[in-house]
Amino acid sequence: MSDRWDATYEELLREALPRLARPGGIEPGTRLKAAGLDSLAMVELLIRIEGAYGIGIPDDDLAPGVFDTPATLWELIRTVREREAAAR
Amino acid sequence: MTTYVTSRVENAADVFLGRAAAAAPDAPAVRDREGVWTYARLDAAARAFAERLTQLGVRPGERVLARTGSTRAFLAMLYGTWRHGAVFVPVSPAMRAFHLKSVLADADPAVVVVTAAERDGAEGLPWPAGAQVLVAEETDFTPVAPAGLPGGSPAPPVPHDRLALLIYTSGSTAAPKAVACPHAPVAFAARAIAARLRYGPGDVVLTAVPLSFDYGLYQALLCALAGAELLLSDADGHARLLGFAHEHGATVVPLVPSLGELLVRLAQRDRRPTKIRMFTNTGAALNPPLIASLRDRFPGARVVPMFGTTECKRITVLEPDGDLARPGSVGTALPGTEVLVVDEEGRPLPPGETGEIAVRGPHIMAGYWNAPEPTALRFRAAEGDGGLTLHTGDYGRLDADGHLYFQGRRDDLFKRRGLRMSAVEIEAAALDVDGVEAASLLVPEDGRDMVLFTVGTLTADETLARLAERLEQAKVPETCHVLPALPLTANGKTDRKQLKTYLENAHDGR
Incomplete structure (x- = not known):
């Protein structure tokens, strides 16, 4: 998993979407909505991501599409972390 | 005729x-994510x-x-x-x-x-x-x-x-x-609702309930009557909903329970004060813990519970924050209309007695399209004046001041161990338990006993034990399932079909 994303993110996804918890259930291209990520679960996941990484994701970055797959969401997390690290 | x-x-x-x-x-009449x-x-x-x-x-x-x-x-x-x-x-x-x-x-x-x-x-x-x-x-x-x-x-x-x-x-x-x-009942209903809700020209009405749902669609009509602005957000924009409300100064937000939950959670990560002055609710009722959370997170907002059915659009509207004095009430009839509670023969029942909710007035629509039999069942000619009485199939009671209390669909009322009860009263008792955030009851059906579903921090056994402190023994379910969230329909109501499927799958697994 570590080549795709870190263990924290993997754990957050598993908590948010129990249906993905079976072996091999999380692939970069898995459709999160089809896996049960409704609006409430989306916001819950967002709050946990922000807490776990100590980041604040601005609304402008929450365009439709960022919650499509584990890969799109991880890309957003990476971008925001890099931006915040550069600003420090 | x-x-x-x-x-x-x-x-x-x-x-x-x-x-x-x-x-x-x-x-400004209408603004979406692309412009105004x-x-x-x-x-x-x-x-x-x-x-x-x-x-x-x-x-x-x-x-x-x-x-x-x-x-x-x-x-x-x-x-x-x-x-x-x-x-x-x-x-x-x-x-x-x-x-x-x-x-x-x-x-x-x-x-x-x-x-x-x-x-x-x-x-x-x-x-x-x-x-x-x-x-x-x-x-x-x-x-x-x-x-x-x-x-x-x-x-x-x-x-x-x-x-x-x-x-x-x-x-x-x-x-x-x-x-x-x-056209005429649509215009009448919207004007009557406007008279109660009083949107003004300065209002910005954040509508995240779909426009394909009449609760959403009528927001456009209410805004036009007031010269207010309709602010539109699709499901795609739910994660940005509170930011959108800030950016465009939303003052009124129509809510179904799932949207209310969403705003409460979004307010955990964005604590800036908002201009929201009123939350309205219909479609499915906000439960008391959710109303309390909304009041806590949005102290400037008053909560307006309402009740309706597409067959006459809206039946009642409660005065803002009226739930504090009359918990569980959905308010009084729209001006120029009448709400009754009737027995099985259609005779009006006195205040306090439970019966079918019936409605009279110029807001009653013209029946069901291409469906004369269901129309005749619900839209009945009243004796004497030739007007129509809409029999809603919903059950409830009125208090002495004409405030309506909704108790469930006909299908939600049932007898168990000789006692008459409703899904709504058992759900309400479950929600009264600290640690229960949402509750939905499947009524007895096809030989299956009733089953309670809850969301919250308590286990099933803890929940049932607390419930037994609040209800007669016959009204306490034998079975409770604790879920991460209740499944919802597109309109934000609890999806009972999915709950039934869940039960079937749970049994197959054994």
């Missing part, structure tokens, strides 16, 4: 948009769409079915269809093939308006051969009136029986059926 002279009534396009465009042409239209611009766009329907050869009374998102164009299509004289049929983009197939056959549309992604069909279904297909993104809403002239002729009056809307509801029957809504 034979009518020799067809009386004409105001066109709803004129009641709402025409007047707003004349009174406040430059005021003033009332004059929206009026011009509606005229453009009405002309388009004429060019396509659509005749008055024919159906224009729209399956699009909540955008400015939706309003232009709604008012343009009314102006033209055709009937607008909003359909949820979330509707799946099973229902969509029967809706397309039943509505028999002359035109379907769809998104580009569904140009050739939806959910594996082609669009009906007899319908012309318009793609919303490619439809031209360019003004046809000269710039600077909001006028032109007002939308012409329509025959009193001309339908403005067909609104599909999936009730107890297998296939959805449409409530036929003529």
Whole structure:
């Protein structure tokens, strides 16, 4: 998993979407909505991501599409972390 | 009854948009994620769409079915269809093939308006051969009136029986059926609701409930009556909903429970004060813990519970924060209308007694489309004055001051161990338990006992033990399942079918 994303993110996804918890259930291209990520679960996941990484994701970055797959969401997390690290 | 002279009534396009465009042409009418239209611009766009329907050869009374998102164009299509004289049929983009197939056959549309992604069909279904297909993104809403002239002729009056809307509801029957809504009751209902809710010209009404749902659609009409701004957000924008509310100064937010939960959670990560002054609620009731969280997170907002049914749009509205003095009440009848609680013979019951909720007044719609038998069952001629009484199939009671308390659908009332009870009362008792955030009860059916589903921090056994402190023994379920969240329908109501499927799967697994 570590080549795709870190263990924290993997754990957050598993908590948010129990249906993905079976072996091999999380692939970069898995459709999160089809896996049960409704609006409430989306916001819950967002709050946990922000807490776990100590980041604040601005609304402008929450365009439709960022919650499509584990890969799109991880890309957003990476971008925001890099931006915040550069600003420090 | 034979009518020799067809009386004409105001066109709803004129009641709402025409007047707003004349009174406040430059005021913002509708804003979506892409931009804003003033009332004059929206009026011009509606005229453009009405002309388009004429060019396509659509005749008055024919159906224009729209399956699009909540955008400015939706309003232009709604008012343009009314102006033209055709009937607008909003359909949820979330509707799946099973229902969509029967809706397309039943509505028999002359035109379907769809998104580009569904140009050739939806959910594996082609669009009906007899319908012309318009793609919303490619439809031209360019003004046809000269710039600077909001006028032109007002939308012409329509025959009193001309339908403005067909609104599909999936009730107890297998296939959805449409409530036929003529122009006059739509106008009456919206004006009566406006008189109670009192939106003003400074209001910005954040509508995240879909426009294909009548709760969402009527927000457009209420805004037009007040000269207020309709602020539209689709499900795609839910993660940004609170930021959107901040950015555009939302003051009123219509809520179903799932949206309320969403705002409470979003407020955990964005604690800036908002301008929200009022939350309204209908469709499915906000439970007391959720109302308490909303009050905590949005201290400037008052909560207005309401109750309705598509067959007459709205039945009651409670005064703002009236739940504090009358917990569980959904308010008093709209002005100019009457709400009754009746027994099985249709006779009015005294205050305090539970019976079927019945309604009288000019807001009663014209029955179900293409369905005389269900219409005769619900829309009954009253003795004497020839008026109609709508029998809602919902059960409740009135207090001495005319405040209504909803207790459940006919299907939600049942007898267990010789005692009469309702799903709503058991759910309410569960919600009264600290640590229970949501609750839904499946009533006994086909030999299965009732089953409670909850969301919260307590285990099933803990929940049932606390419930036993609150209810008679017969009303305490044997079985409780604790879920991460309750499944929801597209309109934000608890999806009981999914709960039943969950139970079936749980049993198969054993």
